[in-house]
């Protein structure tokens with residue numbers, strides 16, 4: 001029997017680079033919230049222990065798929081003898097700073113932990129998830145959060161659930177190229193940030209954005225086009241850029257003004273991960 005689990009995208013409402021660790025990874029302060037752009041992860045438990053996909057993603061061999069890596073990690077860690085068929089219906093563009101791959105990995109960890117009865121607690125799953133990527137823990141944490149470290153130290157926050165016009169420039173921004181750019185600002189002063197609503201406009205910036213705009217003209221164009229509606233902020237290391245709206249209609253009207261070559265979508269922010277909301281209502 002197939003089980004279907006939601007796997008939402010995230011946006012970084014701001015992203016500050018505050019330093020660098022000894023291993024070269026950058027220290028960040030960021031705020032994550034979820035949006036209703038959602039992949040569907042379909043899972044079927046296998047008794048024979050194999051991990052397979054009936055529907056590999058375009059250009060990604062299953063061994064490199066974060067879903068497979070998450071399943072293998074959980075299987076190795078717990079010693080479960082069970083396996084799974086895993087397939088994803090993709091709606092989240094890849095490599096856009098929306099965390100789709102990380103979200104898929106988190107959903108697989110949560111879902112298989114239930115289906116295989118391996119009973120790991122949420123914190124252990126977050127720790128395992130971090131081995132797959134810095135963005136995985138937030139999706140297991142399951143609530144809007146202020147994040148520090150490389151994104152793994154999470155504090156719950158309530159963010160006003162706004163609408164966003166999300167522009168998706170058709171370019172793949174390699175995260176590593178942005179972080180290694182000599183012009184990157186790496187010394188944004190740290191902030192204390194428990195209440196998102198008190199965040200000043202000045203804090204609402206992404207330090208990776210000027211670098212992505214410099215390296216990719218498509219990102220710079222998206223920022224310029226969205227800036228006519230408000231403060232345009234890039235998510236993660238790009239390429240997607242968003243601007244906030246209080247209501248859906250105004251966001252839809254703004255979308256109509258954008259040129260056809262820039263794909264865009266009106267989305268809504270959510271504090272709660274849809275898997276957690278499902279668990280509460282079940």
Ligand SMILES: C[C@@](CO)(OP(=O)(O)O)[C@H](O)COP(=O)(O)OP(=O)(O)OC[C@H]1O[C@@H](n2ccc(N)nc2=O)[C@H](O)[C@@H]1O
Nearest residue numbers: 024025026097098099133134135150175176179236237238
């Ligand atoms: C920038 C963020 C913000 O949410 O999001 P995305 O753009 O991926 O969605 C994340 O921190 C992305 O973390 P993660 O997904 O682990 O990045 P990876 O692709 O593994 O990182 C590629 C490379 O970027 C550099 N890197 C990444 C994260 C970080 N905090 N410092 C770094 O210096 C490292 O050189 C790393 O090897």
Ligand SMILES: Nc1ncnc2c1ncn2[C@@H]1O[C@H](COP(=O)(O)OP(=O)(O)O)[C@@H](O)[C@H]1O
Nearest residue numbers: 065066067094095096097098099100101102104
């Ligand atoms: N299940 C998956 N979904 C999306 N991307 C995946 C997946 N498995 C591996 N990847 C790889 O991870 C990269 C980063 O994906 P993703 O998390 O969607 O974007 P980003 O890190 O920009 O937010 C993709 O470019 C892709 O090569």
